[in-house]
Amino acid sequence: MHVQHCIIxxxxxxxxxxxxxxxxxxxxxxxxxxxxxxxxxxxxxxxKVSLDLPNIDTFLSWDVSELQLLAADSSATQEESKRLDPExxxxxxxxxxxxxxxxxxxxxxxxxxxxxxxxxFGSGELPSLSVSVWSELPTGAGLGSxxxxxxxxxxxxxTASGAIPAPLKDAANTARWCQEDMELINSWAFQGEKIIxxxxxxxxxxxxxxxxxxxxLSGKIIPLSRVPLLRILLTNTKVPRSTKxxxxxxxxxxxxxPSIINPVLDSVDAISCTCEKTLAEMTSEPITGxxxxxxxxxxxxxxxxxxxxxxxxxxxxxxxxxxxTHGLHSKLTGAGGGGCGITLLRPETDSSVxxxxxxxxxxxxxxxxxxxxxxxGVQQHAPPSVRGEILEHFGPR
Amino acid sequence: MHVQHCIIxxxxxxxxxxxxxxxxxxxxxxxxxxxxxxxxxxxxxxxKVSLDLPNIDTFLSWDVSELQLLAADSSATQEESKRLDPExxxxxxxxxxxxxxxxxxxxxxxxxxxxxxxxxFGSGELPSLSVSVWSELPTGAGLGSxxxxxxxxxxxxxTASGAIPAPLKDAANTARWCQEDMELINSWAFQGEKIIxxxxxxxxxxxxxxxxxxxxLSGKIIPLSRVPLLRILLTNTKVPRSTKxxxxxxxxxxxxxPSIINPVLDSVDAISCTCEKTLAEMTSEPITGxxxxxxxxxxxxxxxxxxxxxxxxxxxxxxxxxxxTHGLHSKLTGAGGGGCGITLLRPETDSSVxxxxxxxxxxxxxxxxxxxxxxxGVQQHAPPSVRGEILEHFGPR
Numbered sequence: 001m002h003v004q005h006c007i008i009x010x011x012x013x014x015x016x017x018x019x020x021x022x023x024x025x026x027x028x029x030x031x032x033x034x035x036x037x038x039x040x041x042x043x044x045x046x047x048k049v050s051l052d053l054p055n056i057d058t059f060l061s062w063d064v065s066e067l068q069l070l071a072a073d074s075s076a077t078q079e080e081s082k083r084l085d086p087e088x089x090x091x092x093x094x095x096x097x098x099x100x101x102x103x104x105x106x107x108x109x110x111x112x113x114x115x116x117x118x119x120x121f122g123s124g125e126l127p128s129l130s131v132s133v134w135s136e137l138p139t140g141a142g143l144g145s146x147x148x149x150x151x152x153x154x155x156x157x158x159t160a161s162g163a164i165p166a167p168l169k170d171a172a173n174t175a176r177w178c179q180e181d182m183e184l185i186n187s188w189a190f191q192g193e194k195i196i197x198x199x200x201x202x203x204x205x206x207x208x209x210x211x212x213x214x215x216x217l218s219g220k221i222i223p224l225s226r227v228p229l230l231r232i233l234l235t236n237t238k239v240p241r242s243t244k245x246x247x248x249x250x251x252x253x254x255x256x257x258p259s260i261i262n263p264v265l266d267s268v269d270a271i272s273c274t275c276e277k278t279l280a281e282m283t284s285e286p287i288t289g290x291x292x293x294x295x296x297x298x299x300x301x302x303x304x305x306x307x308x309x310x311x312x313x314x315x316x317x318x319x320x321x322x323x324x325t326h327g328l329h330s331k332l333t334g335a336g337g338g339g340c341g342i343t344l345l346r347p348e349t350d351s352s353v354x355x356x357x358x359x360x361x362x363x364x365x366x367x368x369x370x371x372x373x374x375x376x377g378v379q380q381h382a383p384p385s386v387r388g389e390i391l392e393h394f395g396p397r
Numbered sequence: 398m399h400v401q402h403c404i405i406x407x408x409x410x411x412x413x414x415x416x417x418x419x420x421x422x423x424x425x426x427x428x429x430x431x432x433x434x435x436x437x438x439x440x441x442x443x444x445k446v447s448l449d450l451p452n453i454d455t456f457l458s459w460d461v462s463e464l465q466l467l468a469a470d471s472s473a474t475q476e477e478s479k480r481l482d483p484e485x486x487x488x489x490x491x492x493x494x495x496x497x498x499x500x501x502x503x504x505x506x507x508x509x510x511x512x513x514x515x516x517x518f519g520s521g522e523l524p525s526l527s528v529s530v531w532s533e534l535p536t537g538a539g540l541g542s543x544x545x546x547x548x549x550x551x552x553x554x555x556t557a558s559g560a561i562p563a564p565l566k567d568a569a570n571t572a573r574w575c576q577e578d579m580e581l582i583n584s585w586a587f588q589g590e591k592i593i594x595x596x597x598x599x600x601x602x603x604x605x606x607x608x609x610x611x612x613x614l615s616g617k618i619i620p621l622s623r624v625p626l627l628r629i630l631l632t633n634t635k636v637p638r639s640t641k642x643x644x645x646x647x648x649x650x651x652x653x654x655p656s657i658i659n660p661v662l663d664s665v666d667a668i669s670c671t672c673e674k675t676l677a678e679m680t681s682e683p684i685t686g687x688x689x690x691x692x693x694x695x696x697x698x699x700x701x702x703x704x705x706x707x708x709x710x711x712x713x714x715x716x717x718x719x720x721x722t723h724g725l726h727s728k729l730t731g732a733g734g735g736g737c738g739i740t741l742l743r744p745e746t747d748s749s750v751x752x753x754x755x756x757x758x759x760x761x762x763x764x765x766x767x768x769x770x771x772x773x774g775v776q777q778h779a780p781p782s783v784r785g786e787i788l789e790h791f792g793p794r
Contacts, residue, residue, distance in 0.1 A: 253694075259667035260698060263660035267705075270656035297650075300707075301657060307701035308664075317718065321711065 001043045001127045002162035007386055009036040010151035010378040012137040013144030013207040014234070014333045014342055017302050018216070018272040020250050020309055025218055026269035029276060030203045031227070031373040032211040033234060037135035037148035038386065040394045041156040044128045051113050052132040054393055055139070058106045064126045067114070070095055071122030082187060084194055088118060105139055109149060112192040116153050119191075120161045131156065134393035138367065141236050142243065142334030147204030150192025155185045155378050166380060173385035176376065182209050185378060211377030215276065224276065226283040227374045230295075231345035233323070233357065235330070236367040237315035239338025246337045250309045264308050271302050279374075292346045296329040299344055303331035311336030318364055319343075326357045342373070398440045398524045399559035404783055406433040407548035407775040409534040410541030410604040411631070411730045411739055414699050415613070415669040417647050417706055422615055423666035426673060427600050428624070428770040429608040430540060430631060434532035435783065436549035437791045438557055441525045448510050449529040451790055452536070455503045461523045464511070467492055468519030479584060481591055485519075486512060502536060506546065509589040513550050516588075517558040526557065531790035535764065538633050539640065539731030544601030547589025552582045552775050563777060570782035573773065579606050582775060608774030612673065621673065623680040624771045627692075628742035630720070630754065632727070633764040634712035636735025643734045647706045661705050668699050676771075689743045693726040696741055700728035708733030715761055716740075723754045739770070 011032040018028025044050075050061040070091050092114050093099075098107045113131065121127060133152060137145040155177070158164045164184060167175035177185065189205035206214055206221045213227040254261040278294050303320060306312055316332045319341045323330045330343040345354060354370055361368040383391070408429040415425030441447075447458040467488050489511050490496075495504045510528065518524060530549060534542040552574070555561045561581060564572035574582065586602040603611055603618045610624040651658040675691050700717060703709055713729045716738045720727045727740040742751060751767055758765040780788070 257667070257671060257694075257698075260664050260671060260695075263664040263667070267657050267660040267664070270654070270660070274654060274657060297654075298657075301654075301705050304701045304704035304709075307704070308698050310697075312701075314718065314721075317714065321714065324711075 001129065001160055003041070003160050003166050004043045005041065005383075006156060006159060006166060006168075007038065007040050007381040007383055008152050008155045008159075008378065009038045009381060009386075010148040010155070010208040011036050011144075011211055011375060012148050013204050014232075014340070014373055016213070016272075016333070016342075016373065017275050017298065018268060019332075019334055019336070020247065020306065020311055021265045021268040021272075022216055023247055023250070024254065024265050026265050027272040027276075028203075028216045029272050030207050030214045030216055032207050032213075032375050032377060033137075033143055034372045034375040035136040035143065035234065035369060037133060037137060037145065037152050038381075038390050038393075039131060039133045039149075039152035039156050041160055042130050043160070044130055046130075047128050048130075049117065049126070049128060050130040051110065052130070052394075053106070053109055053134075054132070055135050056105055056109070058109065060110060064128050067118065068126050070114075071118045071126060084115075084191055085119065088122075089115060089195065092118070108146070108196040112146075112150055112195045113153055115195055116150075116157050116188055116192060120157050120163065120188075127160070129160065132394040134390060136369070138236050141340050143234075143340060144204035144208060146196045147189065147193055147200075147208045150189040150196070151185060151205055151208035151378050153192055154188035155380075158185060158188060159380075168380045168382060173382050174376075174379045176379045182378070185209050207377070209377050212374055213276075213279065215272075224280075227279045228282045228287065229372050229374045231347070231349070231370070231372050233328070233330075233343035233345065233354070233361070234369045234371050235319055235341045235343065235361050237313070237319060237338050237341065237364075238366060239313055239315045241313070241335055241337035241339050243335040246311050246335045250311060253310050261309070264305055268302060268305050271298050271305070274298060287347070289346075292344070295344055299329045299331045306332055306336055313338045315364075315366075316341055319361065319366070322360050322364060323357055326353050326360070328353075328357060345370070398526065398557055400438070400557050400563050401440045402438065402780075403553060403556060403563060403565075404435065404437050404778040404780055405549050405552045405556075405775065406435045406778060406783075407545040407552070407605040408433050408541075408608055408772060409545050410601050411737070411770055413610070413669075413730070413739075413770065414672050414695065415665060416729075416731055416733070417644065417703065417708055418662045418665040418669075419613055420644055420647070421651065421662050423662050424669040424673075425600075425613045426669050427604050427611045427613055429604050429610075429772050429774060430534075431769045431772040432533040432540065432631065432766060434530060434534060434542065434545035434549050435778075435787050435790075436528060436530045436546075436553050438553040439527050440557070441527055443527075444525050445527075446514065446523070446525060447527040448507065449527070449791075450503070450506055450531075451529070452532050453502055453506070455506065457507060461525050464515065465523050467511075468515045468523060481512075481588055482516065485515060486592065489515070505543070505593040509543075509547055509592045510550055512592055513547075513554050513585055513589060517554050517560065517585075524557070528553065529791040531787060533766070535633050538737050540631075540737060541601035541605060543593045544586065544590055544597075544605045547586040547593070548582060548602055548605035548775050550589055551585035552777075555581060555585060556777075565777045565779060570779050571773075571776045573776045579775070582606050604774070606774045609771055610673075610676065612669075621677075624676045625679045625684065626769050626771045628744070628746070628767070628769050630725070630727075630740035630742065630751070630758070631766045631768050632716055632738045632740065632758050634710070634716060634735050634738065634761075635763060636710055636712045638710070638732055638734035638736050640732040643708050643732045647708060650707050658706070661702055665699060665702050668695050668702070671695060684744075686743075689741070692741055696726045696728045703729055703733055710735045712761075712763075713738055716758065716763070719757050719761065720754055723750050723757070725750075725754060742767075
């Protein structure tokens with residue numbers, strides 16, 4: 001083991017603009033969401049490997065010796081991070097008891113952990129260690145919680161295995177890896193995502209790794225160099241929805257009314273491009289109220305466009321209406337049809353306005369957090385810098 | 398006088414699709430709204446000309462002899478219905494007391510009446526007659542109430558003067574004029590509109606004259622041959638708005654975000670064309686539920702597009718939300734920013750659903766009427782066929 005202890009975090013993801021349009025070859029902007037997943041890894045001498053996921057009431061522990069048997073035949077090495085090892089995956093599915101259709105969060109999280117752990121350590125003697133993961137992100141809400149988990153796993157296990165160095169230096173609170181190491185983290189996180197989701201786009205793990213903002217177009221992911229940090233409210237209407245059905249609904253509407261819907265997709269594409277340009281301006285010139293006016297107007301326009309595409313929901317209309325009574329602008333983020341929305345806060349938005357808005361949204365039965373978008377990707381934390389609240393979730397050592 | 402008595406009505410107007418887009422060279426569909434304005438003309442021997450407009454508490458009467466003085470120099474004849482006689486208009490403005498800025502409804506209605514009356518009768522001896530007009534249309538709500546008034550005036554006074562024949566035959570309840578006579582009615586009604594509005598598009602008087610549906614594109618007005626009669630609710634949110642400011646707002650948004658807004662205008666254009674095509678199908682093949690599904694979807698899409706253009710209003714969102722809880726689809730009609738909305742009713746929509754919806758909308762503080770669009774334009778009525786409720790408004794003879 002190359003580290004005795006480390007704390008790592010990765011952000012969630014929100015779609016700022018371009019959800020649904022991206023399916024039809026248009027630009028989408030994905031941003032990091034500063035609701036983070038935290039992972040603590042500790043080397044132990046218990047002869048056990050333990051995985052604690054308090055968010056989903058999962059506390060697992062295996063003897064190193066039983067895991068060693070699973071790893072025996074593994075030929076995966078870090079150089080093979082581009083594709084899954086089907087043999088190892090098969091053995092692990094059997095070991096974890098994942099049969100067809102049993103795709104619950106707990107099993108998927110366990111599979112991803114064991115796969116990355118055995119792939120990175122399996123060629124030698126397995127170490128005994130404990131991993132605890134706690135997340136501020138709601139799961140299954142389209143906010144990249146599984147990717148943040150996979151990114152944390154990849155960064156922690158790559159660091160522990162010595163494949164990449166721990167970046168944290170004395171006296172620093174947080175530190176990030178170099179570009180090359182982040183690429184390795186991202187590619188192993190993508191493996192985790194593939195195990196959990198089957199056929200992920202790779203956007204979520206890229207945002208979790210690089211943070212900031214990414215431009216996503218026709219399967220190509222381009223991290224954008226500099227974006228401002230934007231204060232937002234993230235609201236979960238908790239209205240369940242099926243992304244698959246919503247995507248199919250847009251496709252149906254497009255097939256039914258191509259002359260009406262195709263221009264709408266072009267318009268959404270232009271929204272993403274205008275937003276990207278505005279955010280770029282905000283990092284290269286003094287930020288003005290007009291920049292925020294434009295961002296707000298783009299949010300309003302895109303929310304209406306998403307209603308044109310048929311992926312709105314009364315709960316999202318309520319979100320927009322409630323926040324607008326406080327002068328704040330909102331749109332759905334992700335699949336729509338319920339799910340989550342983001343509300344832009346201006347730098348001058350008073351904390352009392354924020355608190356009243358949050359209260360009004362909670363009165364609607366929604367979950368609501370004040371957070372930010374555009375913040376850093378995966379990073380290592382010095383333990384004192386991690387808020388007590390989060391350390392507490394890792395439980396007693 | 399060629400008739401001793403006649404009752405004439407003309408419908409209001411609603412924009413079905415394309416409001417605002419029409420300003421930018423796209424198609425709009427204007428439809429007749431079966432909230433009608435009724436006019437009763439009676440020849441008298443009182444030596445007086447009287448004009449009763451109970452909707453706006455206006456009851457005026459002039460001696461024929463004083464009007465004869467105003468007419469003396471008039472050179473206007475029915476052949477000159479294409480342009481206003483500036484001299485006659487100047488004399489009438491002075492007579493009525495319309496000075497700059499005094500553009501109240503009462504003065505404008507009086508001016509329009511006297512102008513058409515003197516133009517059509519002024520070359521000979523003026524008759525004594527009484528004209529009463531009562532309307533189901535709210536005024537100033539963008540529903541073409543002034544055009545319906547002008548169309549009724551033109552039809553009644555042209556008929557009374559003998560310029561066109563009274564179309565009503567024995568035993569018929571209602572009758573309409575031939576195409577050529579309607580063109581004359583429309584052109585005199587347009588003069589009335591010019592007096593009242595300064596620079597009208599001509600759409601409102603065309604709808605009031607021809608009824609049904611008109612396609613309006615780049616100033617050209619094309620009546621559509623056959624359209625189905627559609628049941629609707631017409632709701633007036635009573636939120637005041639400035640059409641001028643709303644039109645300017647769309648232009649500003651277009652100038653600010655051309656790449657975003659131009660495709661939206663194209664999309665709205667396609668909505669109008671798709672709607673026109675669907676309505677044409679409904680007159681040439683059996684009407685199915687799918688026809689109504691398309692009409693509802695187009696209404697939802699266009700309402701969201703109008704929000705993209707920035708001409709929505711919370712009161713209109715409420716209208717859409719309330720009607721949707723009853724399974725009914727709504728959009729704003731006209732300028733937006735408050736004002737009026739239309740809600741499509743399906744043939745099978747139960748009357749209890751309609752009543753509950755109307756009640757819910759009235760509970761929001763809105764006015765709401767069940768009516769229809771696509772019905773007949775100007776027509777003459779046999780007195781027994783006019784509902785008692787309406788005759789009552791004409792007061793005792």
